[in-house]
Amino acid sequence: MIEATMSRAAAADRITEDLLRPLASPSWRFYLLVLFLGSIVAVGASAFIWQVYYGLGESGLRMPVFWGFYITNFVFWIGISHAGTLISAILRLVNAGWRRPVTRCAEVITAFALMIGAMFPIIHLGRPWLFFWLMPYPNQRMLWPNFRSPLVWDFFAISAYLTGSLLFLFLPMIPDFALVRDRSTGFRKKVYGLLSLGWRGTTKQWHRLETGMSIMAIAIIPVAVSVHTIVSFDFSMAPIPGWHTTIFGPYFVAGAIFSGIAGLIIAMAALRKFLHLEAYLHPLHFQNLGKLLLMMSLLWGYFVFAERLTTWYGNGTAEMNVFYVTQDGSYAPLYWTMVTCNFLLPVSILSIRRLRTIAGCVIASFGVVVGMWLERFLIIVPTLGHKFLPYTWGTYRPQPVEIAIMTATFAAMTLLYVLFSKFVPIISIWELKAGEPNPGAAAPGLEHR
Amino acid sequence: MAARWGMAVDLDTCTGCGACVTACHAENNIPTVGPEQAAVGRAMHWIRIESYWDGEFPEARMKFRPVMCQHCDAAPCEPVCPTYASHHTEEGLNAQVYNRCIGTRYCANACPYNVRFFEFYNPEWPKPLQVQLNPDVSVREVGVMEKCTFCVQRITAAQIDAKAEKKPLKDGDIKPACVQSCTAKALVFGDLNDPESEVSRLSRSPRGSKLLDDLGTLPKVTYLAKQSLA
Numbered sequence: 001m002i003e004a005t006m007s008r009a010a011a012a013d014r015i016t017e018d019l020l021r022p023l024a025s026p027s028w029r030f031y032l033l034v035l036f037l038g039s040i041v042a043v044g045a046s047a048f049i050w051q052v053y054y055g056l057g058e059s060g061l062r063m064p065v066f067w068g069f070y071i072t073n074f075v076f077w078i079g080i081s082h083a084g085t086l087i088s089a090i091l092r093l094v095n096a097g098w099r100r101p102v103t104r105c106a107e108v109i110t111a112f113a114l115m116i117g118a119m120f121p122i123i124h125l126g127r128p129w130l131f132f133w134l135m136p137y138p139n140q141r142m143l144w145p146n147f148r149s150p151l152v153w154d155f156f157a158i159s160a161y162l163t164g165s166l167l168f169l170f171l172p173m174i175p176d177f178a179l180v181r182d183r184s185t186g187f188r189k190k191v192y193g194l195l196s197l198g199w200r201g202t203t204k205q206w207h208r209l210e211t212g213m214s215i216m217a218i219a220i221i222p223v224a225v226s227v228h229t230i231v232s233f234d235f236s237m238a239p240i241p242g243w244h245t246t247i248f249g250p251y252f253v254a255g256a257i258f259s260g261i262a263g264l265i266i267a268m269a270a271l272r273k274f275l276h277l278e279a280y281l282h283p284l285h286f287q288n289l290g291k292l293l294l295m296m297s298l299l300w301g302y303f304v305f306a307e308r309l310t311t312w313y314g315n316g317t318a319e320m321n322v323f324y325v326t327q328d329g330s331y332a333p334l335y336w337t338m339v340t341c342n343f344l345l346p347v348s349i350l351s352i353r354r355l356r357t358i359a360g361c362v363i364a365s366f367g368v369v370v371g372m373w374l375e376r377f378l379i380i381v382p383t384l385g386h387k388f389l390p391y392t393w394g395t396y397r398p399q400p401v402e403i404a405i406m407t408a409t410f411a412a413m414t415l416l417y418v419l420f421s422k423f424v425p426i427i428s429i430w431e432l433k434a435g436e437p438n439p440g441a442a443a444p445g446l447e448h449r
Numbered sequence: 450m451a452a453r454w455g456m457a458v459d460l461d462t463c464t465g466c467g468a469c470v471t472a473c474h475a476e477n478n479i480p481t482v483g484p485e486q487a488a489v490g491r492a493m494h495w496i497r498i499e500s501y502w503d504g505e506f507p508e509a510r511m512k513f514r515p516v517m518c519q520h521c522d523a524a525p526c527e528p529v530c531p532t533y534a535s536h537h538t539e540e541g542l543n544a545q546v547y548n549r550c551i552g553t554r555y556c557a558n559a560c561p562y563n564v565r566f567f568e569f570y571n572p573e574w575p576k577p578l579q580v581q582l583n584p585d586v587s588v589r590e591v592g593v594m595e596k597c598t599f600c601v602q603r604i605t606a607a608q609i610d611a612k613a614e615k616k617p618l619k620d621g622d623i624k625p626a627c628v629q630s631c632t633a634k635a636l637v638f639g640d641l642n643d644p645e646s647e648v649s650r651l652s653r654s655p656r657g658s659k660l661l662d663d664l665g666t667l668p669k670v671t672y673l674a675k676q677s678l679a
Contacts, residue, residue: 126551134532237528389661
């Protein structure tokens, strides 16, 4: 019995050592990476300033395609954000033991992807300096935003989701912050001391933390579902062909979770490789997430099939114009790339057990990320270019500012993730310890379902 | 009873001359964007003449359709605007408050007729053209949406004049720039709430139809079908 306890203590020490190692003084490679990513972000920021100075004409937007890359990226990043909190909340609620090393790196994706996604509705404004007019705030003119506008719903949905996700991310970090606090000195100790909110590890504190986390895990799920439904309303509320359809709510939520899982798999594979977390992120985690991705891929295929078939069978003139231009018109190369990346590729890789390795999952995930980005583009642009009156049909070509800003958001996501994993243990230490099999328990390994 | 402004367009008499487009530009300080921007698709014409070929050569003939904001009673552009920049006035106009617009361009996406335009750059008028700007119409800055107003400045001016002279407004007193400049008299503007007005009479015509009527946007512009083979 004593031996067992000792081996358990040793295992806990090993976990602490391994997971706090990335927080030690960074190497030159870290600085180089930060510099590289930071300069891409700086280019994107300058592109935005350029666009504000000269006008939105610097983008490729034109009559009648008034939304393009920016709104595509908006939906894309909000979609990516659905990985984290939602998956982590569901895995917590069903008490899946394998979730423990996964939850935090998932929740961080949510926080950062949401912050990035929420910038796009501001970046794309004609007069971005007046963005606060979208918010309800007390003002002398007694003017409120228009609560009938889906864009105002967006504002509420995203701010609620961001607040909830940050809380959900922060709560389980408190004991880990306290751990870092206790092991550091000077300024670091002060900062982590503040972040740990006076955590002492008393029974009462543990109890409150558990209660808080259960409440958040339940509360965040309907919020997450509502967010992407409301994002889909941005399109489905407008009575134009290709947008005005009731399937968009669930279609967008499914697509969001789909792309989110893909983002999570890529992030986890990168963490595993670069932070040497092979002992914690096992092939099992990738296999399980790979199965989840496979299921979402099939669900996505089903949604696309249902949406396309209904359009084709209904044979409405205006809808069919959009249908054909994507199916075999000028957008067909993008459309079929999307189908390949989102359906054919992941299904053929992930449904074969032998291929459901880490590498296989990562390849499928990259496909899904590309495919889901294209899906959003193909929802937005062909419809706007092919509304009812053929006289006003048009097209769209993205311009350098848009490409620079889009590239910058991918760099920003990576940068934030890199920085985060440098300052916070990217795997929840205390949760991992709690999940360690207790050698004294009757049925060891039961938690590793 | 408040007026309900509407228009009738006789496709039989429209010659597609484009005088209305020019008049609209002059009246409403609409910037001309230059050949490069126009080629990209950023030309702004609050009223446009759509031209369609009918039949095959040599029996082909051309048909024209002037399209401006239809001032829908159930306008898709209005509810989607987050700042009320696009809203409905008591006289049934789809007003656009430039100062309230932050440029989400949602209204333009929701509009089935594509009659809303965006200021992609700050407008410029090569000297001395800036002195011909209409002082009754605000010049819009970069980043806002704009569109046909039925020349609301003329409507308001006529109403103020009528009030000052204590006379009721007569049908035909108000002429938007396009109506005034139409040599073929294909465009008729007036109060749809006055059953005797010419626009009301034409709107009731069996030749009349609304553009994309089945969408349920309840446009206030009536198109009178082409009959002659000229």
